[in-house]
Amino acid sequence: MSFLNVEHLSFTYAENTENQKVALSDISFSLSKGEYLVVTGSNGSGKSTLARIIAGLLKAQSGSVSGDSFRKNDSHKKTQKKIPITSVPNGMVMQNAKNQLIAETVIKDASFGPENLNLPKDECIKRAEQALELMDMLNAREQLTATLSGGQQQKLCIAGILALTPELLILDEALSMVDPERRGIILNYIDEYHKNGGTILSITHNKDEASRSTRLIHLQQGKIVFDGTFPEFSKTHSFFSPTYEKRKITTSLDEKTKNNIIINVENLEYTYPKQTELFKNFSLSIQKGTLTAIIGQSGSGKSTLFELLSGLLIQKSGNIYAKSRPVLAGQDCASTIFEEFAADDVAYGPQQLGLSGKALKQAVKNAMDTAGVPFNDYADRRTTFLSGGERRKLSIAGIIALDAEIYLFDEPTAALDPESAVATIKLMQDLCSSGKTVIFSTHRIEEAEAADRTIILDQGKIISDSAQIKNSAYNELYKVTPYSNAADIASLSSSAIGSYNKGNSIIHKMSPLAKYIVLLFFFITVLTAPSILLLSVICTLSVVYVLLAQYPIKKLFKNFLIVLPWISIFFIFQLCFFPPQSNEKVIASFYFISLTTRKIELGLYTTLHYLGILCSLSAFVHTSTESDITDGMEALLKPFSFLEIQTKHICLITSIIFRFIPLLMEEAAIILKAQTVRSSGTLSQPQKKSSILSKFRLLLPLFIPLFIRTLQRAELLAEALDARYYGYY
The missing domain is CATH 3.40.50.300 (P-loop containing nucleotide triphosphate hydrolases)
Structure with a gap:
């Protein structure tokens, strides 16, 4: 079988029946092992769509893609015995780096791909460290991915894909946010990778990157209009010809006046x-x-x-x-x-x-x-x-x-x-x-x-x-x-950075498994306590637990107050719409509103339930890194592995839940920044003081865009998992 064959490939984004965007139209070409192919074209010419189809992340509507480097989603056989995989058909570094990050820390993200290849843990870490060192990111191995700059995120994504050792390396504008010095180092590595037999498909607008290729394909409105070498392309096309001209100004910047x-x-x-x-x-x-x-x-x-x-x-x-x-x-x-x-x-x-x-x-x-x-x-x-x-x-x-x-x-x-x-x-x-x-x-x-x-x-x-x-x-x-x-x-x-705070408390020093056991203890006992007295004792212990974790009391009190109004509404609803039973003692009544001992007990139960769960969960996320969460879950579910039950998926889902909430907070912050900038007045207008009503009005326009972005991020996260071969082998 050939390395890669693309035959009569077409794809259309159907916005609606009247307005359709043709991304690719009858694309055909082949790629041999060891080639360095660059794909260029104006924005919207179909380059990223082509790359995603070849990577197996998007299904072709017509035509076909085949070859050893094409990932066939139904060709591999899943068996109970996991066989270590040394390389993958292809690996793609996407255009938007942020959407490709999965784990909380740099080292966890870089090693996620190799972990899906059933490799030993030390081998996964070794591969990740080698890739991070190449990207000059090894010194940031424990840094939170949410705190990385755009360029650092892009370098981490490249490292995560290189750690998979793909047969075909697909780069979709992978260096667009990387500084020139690091770009040159990465391009030199890619040259070396190619000299050692590696095959590359790179989408780029950069002339230097394109000049290093052995072959260049140029797309225009979804069609191939050139297939040859970079020198030939430069002679016949003006794609890389536009040059920057300095603006002509009449005065020097050093000629200052007091008002300029x-x-x-x-x-x-x-x-x-x-x-x-x-x-x-x-x-x-x-x-x-x-x-x-x-x-x-x-x-x-x-x-x-x-x-x-x-x-x-x-x-x-x-x-x-x-x-x-x-x-x-x-x-x-x-x-x-x-x-x-x-x-x-x-x-x-x-x-x-x-x-x-x-x-x-x-x-x-x-x-x-x-x-x-x-x-x-x-x-x-x-x-x-x-x-x-x-x-x-x-x-x-x-x-x-x-x-x-x-x-x-x-x-x-x-x-x-x-x-x-x-x-x-x-x-x-x-x-x-x-x-x-x-x-x-x-x-x-x-x-x-x-x-x-x-x-x-x-x-x-x-x-x-x-x-x-x-x-x-x-x-x-x-x-x-x-x-x-x-x-x-x-x-x-x-919040996007996560709730974990580095500390030296007794709870911080506990093993991940011990933290889970304590959390489960509080959850189970709080929800099953048979009396108010016992529930009060458990809640008191949960408060002691959160104090030992060095969780800020002010923050705990603030979080409690956020939900307290809803508990009050629930209690008022009970007073108004639930009539007393025949054996209940009525303390006070007014028309259809009655206050009984059972309703008071139910209100106390609800308040104490929330307090106990809030304290235990706050202490847990305050003292647990993402690694603690996944490692603790693995240890907790280890007995099931003896029954040949796969627990990796449960651990990953747990990790994603704790990771996805900060992602949504990050999205909310970015949307709120954009809305704020685009709805601001002038500096001469005094800033209005923030109030609960003004905050509500401010956040209201955020809900619909955030809901849409939540769905989009969920889809992108699924694609990112797919790109790292999660569940493939």
């Missing part, structure tokens, strides 16, 4: 939740009408700086001043788009600012046309069917539509084809020429060189600045205070 400073940052300090300090005594001044590029390695603080400047994060100390509140187009464009149709999503911000009717439609049209997603072509397109690059452009359109004075774009050209990337840089230059001020982050040196000023960040410090702008006098600047819901955003983001 539009952003001034003074002695900023910030520390990540549950992490080390990032910014300390950080100062920066930005001139009006300038285009500033910020570059730096993954995790250097670029995204965090943008969120601090816009007021989405609360700094530890220091001040930020600006002429108006900067608006931010976030890095994670998939989660910042929360409407069903493209035009509706772009219209969200202007609607919040009061636009309607013809003015609203014109603002949306102008923004979409400017961002490269023409209104006439994309207005009625469903956002879920857009490609990664199209989503990126749409998220930019949603920010441009706000007509702000200061724009922050976080990796605005990631996943864009060369022509679109050049157009995006030109778009930002044009904004500056019209009097706007733009700051953007990038990993591409050529993009930074097209800016008026380039700043290099390293671990929260400016190590290079092409234009030394001193903190000169500035007038009419307002203090950028955090949004009124910044604390809510921080709380959601903190």
Whole structure:
């Protein structure tokens, strides 16, 4: 059998009966073992769809894919005896790294794939460590995946797939968020991997990556329009030809006046939740009408700086001043788009600012046309069917539509084809020429060189600045205070990191199995206690247990108060709608409302049940890592293995439940950030004080987008498990 054969492959995304998006049309080609194939094409040309079908993650609608490197989902035989597997047919690193992460920590995520190949645990760890070392991530092996930057997440995904030792390595824009230094190291490794007989299929927009290939296929509107070598392609096609041009400005940045400073940052300090300090005594001044590029390695603080400047994060100390509140187009464009149709999503911000009717439609049209997603072509397109690059452009359109004075774009050209990337840089230059001020982050040196000023960040410090702008006098600047819901955003983001807190308490030192036994003890005894007295004793012990775990009492009390109103409503419902029985002692009555000893006991039972479960569960998640949760479950279910009952699935489901809740908190935080930025007023308008009613109004628009993203994340998580061969062997 050949290595890979693709014959007459076609695929259509059916948005509705009237509007269908043809992704692939009659694609045919073969791939030999040892080839290095690069697939290029504009955004929306069908590249990712092709990769997913070849990887076995998406079923072809017509045509066929065959060969040794194609994963056939029904070809392997599952037996009771698990045979170790040394390699897999293929492994795919997807475009959105965040959606491919599964485990809580770096080392657990990298070793998850090998664990599904029935390999010994030490071999799984060895493979994971080797892959992490290659990606320069071994020193972060115990770091929480939720705290990684976009570039670090992408490197971890590559490590997780390399640990599988795939016969065919499929890369879908896998290096788009990686800094140039690490990109070069990874590309050199891929070259070495190819020289040693490895086969590669890489989807990329990067000229350097494409030049390393032995073969290049170019897609256009779902069809192959070129199949040859990179030198041949460069002679006949202009795909990589667009170049960045520096904006012409009439005055030097060093020619300062007292009124040209539009952003001034003074002695900023910030520390990540549950992490080390990032910014300390950080100062920066930005001139009006300038285009500033910020570059730096993954995790250097670029995204965090943008969120601090816009007021989405609360700094530890220091001040930020600006002429108006900067608006931010976030890095994670998939989660910042929360409407069903493209035009509706772009219209969200202007609607919040009061636009309607013809003015609203014109603002949306102008923004979409400017961002490269023409209104006439994309207005009625469903956002879920857009490609990664199209989503990126749409998220930019949603920010441009706000007509702000200061724009922050976080990796605005990631996943864009060369022509679109050049157009995006030109778009930002044009904004500056019209009097706007733009700051953007990038990993591409050529993009930074097209800016008026380039700043290099390293671990929260400016190590290079092409234009030394001193903190000169500035007038009419307002203090950028955090949004009124910044604390809510921080709380959601903190929840996304997980509930575990590193400590040295007696409970922390207990074995995973012992923690489960104690948790089960409290659950069973709390729910089965035959009397109020015994239940009170058990609840008292659960409070002692949570104190021994060093769980914050204030937080415990706050969590208890959240549910207490619902318990009260349940109690009132009993008083109003449950008549007393004949043998009950009535303490007081008023019309149809009666208070009896049984109802009081039932109310106490409900309150104590909740208190006991809350204390025991809080102590458990506060002292247990994801490894503790899975290891404890494995130890708890070990007796069933002697009966040849597979317990791995139960352990994984338990782990996913504890992992999925933080994922939803992360999604909620990202959506809330996007909605906040796109519905904000000016700095001259005082921030309204947060109240329960205002929080309810604030969170209400979050529910529907979060529900949709929950379904999408569940589907993506299932695909991520499939990509790591969970349950395959």
